[in-house]
Amino acid sequence: MNNIHKFIQGDDYYVIDVNSGTVHVIxxxxxxILDDDRLKTxxxxxxxxxxxxxxxxxxxxYSEVKQLxxxxxxxxxxxxKNAALRNDSTxxxxxxxxxxxxxxxxxxxxxxxxxxxxxxGKRKLMSAEIGKKAIDFVIEKSGPRKNIEIDLFxxxxxxxxDTIVEIVEYAKTQEKIHNKxxxxxxxxxxxxxxxKIMDYLDKNMGNIVLSIDGRKKVNDNxxxxxxxxxxxxxxxxxIKKMVEMRDKSKQYYARGTFTRxxxxxxxxxxxxxxQGFDEISVxxxxxxxxxxLSIREEDLDTIFKQYDRLYEEMIHRKRDGKxxxxxxxxxxxxxxxxxxxxxxxxGAGHEYVAITPDGDIYPCHQFVGNxxxxxxxxxxxxxxxQDISQKFKTAHIYNKPECxxxxxxxxxxxGCQANNYNFNGDMNKPYSLGCKMxxxxxxxxxxxxxxxxx
Numbered sequence: 001m002n003n004i005h006k007f008i009q010g011d012d013y014y015v016i017d018v019n020s021g022t023v024h025v026i027x028x029x030x031x032x033i034l035d036d037d038r039l040k041t042x043x044x045x046x047x048x049x050x051x052x053x054x055x056x057x058x059x060x061x062y063s064e065v066k067q068l069x070x071x072x073x074x075x076x077x078x079x080x081k082n083a084a085l086r087n088d089s090t091x092x093x094x095x096x097x098x099x100x101x102x103x104x105x106x107x108x109x110x111x112x113x114x115x116x117x118x119x120x121g122k123r124k125l126m127s128a129e130i131g132k133k134a135i136d137f138v139i140e141k142s143g144p145r146k147n148i149e150i151d152l153f154x155x156x157x158x159x160x161x162d163t164i165v166e167i168v169e170y171a172k173t174q175e176k177i178h179n180k181x182x183x184x185x186x187x188x189x190x191x192x193x194x195x196k197i198m199d200y201l202d203k204n205m206g207n208i209v210l211s212i213d214g215r216k217k218v219n220d221n222x223x224x225x226x227x228x229x230x231x232x233x234x235x236x237x238x239i240k241k242m243v244e245m246r247d248k249s250k251q252y253y254a255r256g257t258f259t260r261x262x263x264x265x266x267x268x269x270x271x272x273x274x275q276g277f278d279e280i281s282v283x284x285x286x287x288x289x290x291x292x293l294s295i296r297e298e299d300l301d302t303i304f305k306q307y308d309r310l311y312e313e314m315i316h317r318k319r320d321g322k323x324x325x326x327x328x329x330x331x332x333x334x335x336x337x338x339x340x341x342x343x344x345x346x347g348a349g350h351e352y353v354a355i356t357p358d359g360d361i362y363p364c365h366q367f368v369g370n371x372x373x374x375x376x377x378x379x380x381x382x383x384x385x386q387d388i389s390q391k392f393k394t395a396h397i398y399n400k401p402e403c404x405x406x407x408x409x410x411x412x413x414x415g416c417q418a419n420n421y422n423f424n425g426d427m428n429k430p431y432s433l434g435c436k437m438x439x440x441x442x443x444x445x446x447x448x449x450x451x452x453x454x
Contacts, residue, residue, distance in 0.1 A: 002018060002036045002037065002405060002406065002407040003017070003018055003019065003036065003037060003038070003075045003076070004016060004017055004018060004034060004036055004074060004075060004407070005018060005036065005407030005408075006026075006031055006034055006036075007443045008031075009308075009311065009443055009444060009446075009447035010308075010311070010312070010447065012025060012447060012450075012451075013025070013026045013027060013028060013030070013031040014026065014443075014446065014447060014450070015030070015031070015034055015074070016407065016446065017073050017074050017075070017076050018076075018407050018409070018410065019076045019077060019078045019079065019080075019410075020072060020073055020076040021333070021410065022073040022074075022076075023333055023446055023450060024068070024073070024074070025450060027061075029049075029053055029057060029058070029061045030061050030064070030065060032048075032049055032052070032053075033045055033049070033058070033061055033062060033065060034065070034074075036407070038075065039065065039066070039069060039074075039075060042058075042059070042062050045058060045062060046058060080343060080410075081398050083343075084343045084344070084396055084397075084398050085398065088390075088393060088394050091143070092350040092351060092389060092393060093141065093142050093143035093144065093145050093351070094138055094141040094142055094145075094350075094351060094352065094353060095142060095145050095147065095148060095149065095347070095351050095352065096148070096149040096150070096151070096347070096351065096352040097134060097137075097138045097148070097149070097150045097151070097352070097353060097354075097355065098150075098151045098153050098352070098353070098354035098355070098364065098365045099126065099131060099134055099150060099151065099152055099153060099157075099167070099354075099355055100126065100153050100154065100155070100354060100355060100356050100357060100365060100368060101125065101126045101131070101152050101153065101154055101155070101157035101159075101160050101163065101164060101357070102124075102125050102126065102154040102155035102156055102157050102159045102160055102357070103121060103122070103123055103124045103125070103154070103155055103356065103357050104123040104124065104125060104154070104155045104156070104159055105154060105155040105156040105159070105189070106156055106159065106189075106191055106192070106225065106226070107156065107189050107191065107223060107224065107225060107226075107231060108224055108225065108226055108228075109189075109222055109223050109224070110221075110222045110224070110293060111222060111257060111259055111285045111287060111291075111293050113286070113287075113366060121356075121369060124357040124358070125159060125160040125163065125357060126160060126163060126356075126357040127163065127357070128163045128166035128167060128170075130355075130357060130358070130359045130378065131163060131164075131166065131167035131170075132166070132167060132170045133359060133378040134167075134355045134359070134378060135150075135167065135170055135171045135174055135182075136174070137355075137361075137378055137381050138150070139174055139175075139178050139180055140381075141381075142180065146179065146180055146181055147180075147181045147183065148175075148180055148181065148182045148183070149182075149183050149185065150171070150182060150183070150184050150185070151184075151185045151186070151187065152164055152167075152184060152185070152186040152187070153186075153187050153354075153365055154187070154188075156188065156189050156191070156192065157186060157187070157188060158188050158191075158192040158193070158197060159192065161192070161197055164186075165200065168184055168204050171184070183206040183207075184204060184205050184206060185205060185206055185207040185208070185209065186201060186205050186207075186208050186209065187209040187211065187255075188208070188209070188210060188211065189211045189223070189231070189235065190210050190211065190212070190235040190238050190239050190242070191231060191234060191235055191238075193238040193239075193241075193242060198238075198241065198242050198245060199245075201242070202242070202245045202246060202250070205250075206250070206251060207250075207251040207252065207253070208242065208246070208251075208252045208253075209252070209253045209255045209281075210235075210239045210242060210243070210252060210253065210254055210255065211223070211235075211255050211256070212232070212235055212236065212239055212254055212255070212256055212272070213256040213257055213258070213262075213268065213282075214256050214258075214262070214265070214267070214268020214269070214271050214272055214282065215262075215267065215268055215271050216230070216232040216233075218258075218261075218262045218268055219231065219232040219256075220232050221261060221262075222257075222259060222261070222293070236275070239254060239277075240275065240276070243276070243277060251279065252279055253279045253280065253281045253327060254272050254275075254277040254279065254280050254281070255280075255281045255282075255283075255327075256268060256269075256272070256280075256281070256282040256283070257282070257283055257284075257285050258282055258283070258284055258285065259285045259287075259293035259294075259295070260285075260292065260293050260294060260295055260296065260299060261293060263295075263299050263302050263303055263306065264302075264306065265282055265303075265306055266306040266307075266309045266310050266313070268282055269282050269310055269326065270313060273317070273322075273324045277324065278323065278324040278325060279324070279325050279327075280324055280325065280326055280327065281326070281327030281328070282326075283327075283328070284303070284434070284437055286416075286419055286422075286431075286434065295433060295437075296433075297433065300433075300436055300437070303437060303440075304440050307440050307441060307444050308444070310326065310329075310444070311329075311444045311447065311448055314326065314329070314448055314452075315448065315451055315452070318451075318452050328441045328445065329441065329444060329445040329448055330445065331411075331442070331445040331446060331449050333446070333449055333450075333453075343396045343397055343398070343410070343413060344393070344395075344396040344397075344413055344414070345396075345412075345413030345414055345415075345416075345417070346364070346413075346416075346417075348363045348364040348367075348392055348417050348418075349363030349364070349375075349388060349389050349391070349392025349393065349417070350389045350390070350392050350393040352364060353375065354367070354368055355378065356368055358377070359377050359378035359379060360374055360376075360377050361374070361375045361376045361377060361378065361381065361384065362374060362375060363375065363388060363389075363392050363417070364417070364418060366416075366418035366419075366422075367418055367421075373388060375388050375389065391427070392417060392427070395414070395417055395427040395428055396413070396414060397409045397410075397413060397414045399428055400414045400428045400429070400430060401428070402429065402430050403415075403430060406435075407439075408435070408438060408439050408442055411438075411442045412435070412438045412439075412442070414430065415430045415431055415434055415435060415438070416431065416434065419431040419434055
């Protein structure tokens, strides 16, 4: 089992104690001394490194490493497994909801996982009645939880803006009655934004995710309208205006997707930062390998170099006072998520569910349309399929054999359940390509955090 992980980022050497989460900045000698699974004896190290380093230097470094082991910040024991297994039998309460407001869209993005908004069904918008029932559902199923997150999603949710207003205003009345705090977020392609809509979203959305894939030629190659024309010229000024309305207490993301046709995606991130966006997310597309836009194994070296370039760029901008946040480089070295979130991830199927315009309930938006994962309907939500919920609840890192020996397990929490299932037919078998990219991002994120903290 990997109890530590060492890596080089830029000119610096790092080691992570996997179980405690402690990060050490080290020199090359200590880097060479450390093995992933256990600390070798001084004699073994001397035989391996005696030709490279002086004996007294090895002895001093080894003594320091031994002290870190004694202090529990290197080669520490895993204390979470029993807690995870105990939690498998405890009640679950829903804390987050994805409302698929629209199974329809006015764009035809070439990489869309949602079948261009249809979700393998027919085009349909959610009614206010279904939306209000969803609010009632999540309030009841949240149990003792006070804070509830609701993401307004699609397709393109702004195709039903009036319905959104009804749902949000209803939620405001119900949260007071039931002593809840409901926070709304929205993901939109920005094409339908106008002054009235932007003013309402700014006042009522805790977070707004605004979709744009970066440079004009990249965006307009994949984010196209029904007639095949690009969306860039229309959405960029609207996204800028929406962002300008948000003060620092209100979150947003300019969110893009990179495909095989722009694996130089660092240029797209840089472009978005140069437009003044300081909250950016550009994520790898997830598609079957036979799709021409899909990421392949042979692309990884280029992709890793893009993350390295991004790491260096963010350091330079920090020094120049022109910082921006990159979603996948956000990491907390002083504690991070709660223990169970580190073990089980997003909570799909037992803490988080998605609801369709027909009121059908699925473990998350990426399972919508797969009838094998339909948990029930709002018309009779007391009878949700608990077997599905339990299956997701127990699909944590301790039930994923490949994860139990992986240094990144407490950062990625076993990966996306939908990606695991869609690529391997098994939620407990991680999506390999996604794992490799995730590990690279984690290394960059840790190094960036240490550099900018210092």
